[in-house]
Amino acid sequence: MKKPTIKDVAKLAGVSFKTVSRVVNKEASVSDEVRSKVLECIEKLNYQPNHTARVMRKAPFSLAFVYDNPNSHYVIEMQNGIISECRKRGFELVIHPTDSRSEEVGKELVAMIGSNQIGGVILTPPLSENRELVTFLLNRDAKVVRILSGAEAPDTLAPVIHVDDVGAARKMTDYLLDLGHQKIAFLGYHSSHESSLGRLEGFRAALTDRGLPVDKNLIIDGEFTFDSGMAMTREALKHNPTAIFACNDEIAAGAVFQSRLSGFKVPENISIVGFENSPFSVQTWPHLTTVNQPNFDIAASAAAMVIKMMQEKDVHSAETKGFSLDLVIRDSATKPA
Amino acid sequence: MKKPTIKDVAKLAGVSFKTVSRVVNKEASVSDEVRSKVLECIEKLNYQPNHTARVMRKAPFSLAFVYDNPNSHYVIEMQNGIISECRKRGFELVIHPTDSRSEEVGKELVAMIGSNQIGGVILTPPLSENRELVTFLLNRDAKVVRILSGAEAPDTLAPVIHVDDVGAARKMTDYLLDLGHQKIAFLGYHSSHESSLGRLEGFRAALTDRGLPVDKNLIIDGEFTFDSGMAMTREALKHNPTAIFACNDEIAAGAVFQSRLSGFKVPENISIVGFENSPFSVQTWPHLTTVNQPNFDIAASAAAMVIKMMQEKDVHSAETKGFSLDLVIRDSATKPA
DNA sequence: CCTTGCTTTGTCAACGTTGTCAAATCTTAT
């Protein structure tokens, strides 16, 4: 019992297969009478249009999500956002984890696009920061949307979604400052880690805005992990901060833990805030005050953009959309004693 | 500048396009001389075979990973495992998160398969437990591989990968018992949660094997979350256990935290073990002794199975493969005081 | 030098759709 094709439906309905095609594609010029008969036959035979043949005549209905990020929570939220948009539009999502340091990335992606499986690509950091890669893809006329952090899009190569984590870091720092903290440690500076740079920038800006000095001893560098968070906290504690601004929630969780171990109550004796609003932020006690990243929405709007580009053939206008981030106030920060 | 097709290559190489096709498909009957000339032209034109056309004539080269699981870490590990296998074989992965309670699941999946985009499906719990869904898919001759927990495959409907978490729970309990613990609390029983059932079963079996009683007061039910872990621990502590067996790492993390809050040192005064070896297990102090689930390998072998089924058309022999799980001994459990 | 059999190459139809354009049918105005 083979899969029914459009011709089987046509035969059953007593019309030409082109008419069936028209019904399937919801074209206008079909009489109501014929349409309903065809629809009925489709139902009866359980006909499914062959996606592949369709792609061959029209355009691909798939897009790729390309990432190189060890943070599962982030990846999943992004995926879900993209998928939700894909579902609405009848698109399929192909995921493409990759190694951003590898020379192969460009080739891999070009192969996907060249082979006509994929119509568009969503790039996340650090891939999206790679100008060379982007132009390379653009030259093979791929539809590309980049997700980047920063208050503004850095260029107009291709559409960009920018996520203002600098502004968010500043907001968070302001929040701590408003609470009355003066000595705030910054944990997680890492010169090669783009997002730590942005966050530090926001942190600094908030301090300087109020004419406060930026104490180098309180800017600690390390990895984005729990263990490193603990280590950095030991370091920071030597200089008696009243609050800790951690670059992400994992670090913050480590900080909470180490603080307690060192005899500080959180938040009574020391306030600690995170960044990301990841599951880790409620995996600790007290639950972390942090910054929410609306990854789902960011991803969905990126997907909407690529799909739009895939549909309107010519339009190449480098669109841009910005997201600002909000604080999530929970229990790990309060007024200093 | 359109994408080059096989015909362009043929023209350039001065051979028929069928010959090029043969080269591309690495068929034997091409003289070395011609082959290398063709290869050269392919290179020169930057020709990429059109995947779509290929799928139309042969079979789909994509498989779907279908899941309904809120645990990002699990999903990502599975994805990565599947992808690694796909890359080796030139397949693409389409992900399909879904709502297992919805009536639509079957239809969605049949639509994917019927439309010829997808050649096979990998099902994880709880979808894979749904016999009805599996037979439904099988009837539309989809290639299905199920991942299930349990020491053995429950039936021979379709190939199954079974993961022995019952055995692992027993191993873990034995470990605690060997350490000298007698009063062990079990946290995270939840009647509708398949995996908690299996783990409880293993826990019970280990006790009964040694002729020890199973104290109902020490079997606490609740969710698989940090907060619930804390709550269950408060409950358990009333009955003075010397060890806690948590159904997963999140619960264990909550347990560690609550224990400390209640004045117990971990592991000096109370031993706590988790399950899953998720990132949470090193996101706490001391790092958790837990059970490793080799999700990557499990997924990879599922992928290998589906791909094999897709390639060898007829073979329907319900293969089966089992995985046993190993303990990861870290620092959260030790001999009782 | 011709047959036989093997290897290499080519021709053509097919896969299941959609696009183009022409044919058939239905309206409406004269």
Added chain:
DNA sequence: ATAAGATTTGACAACGTTGACAAAGCAAGG
């Protein structure tokens, strides 16, 4: 009743590939 126009339908090629089969080329055996 008829021409003109609008709507609905159909025939056929095309998309880029592979499969089936036929043709050509070549070596060995008589």
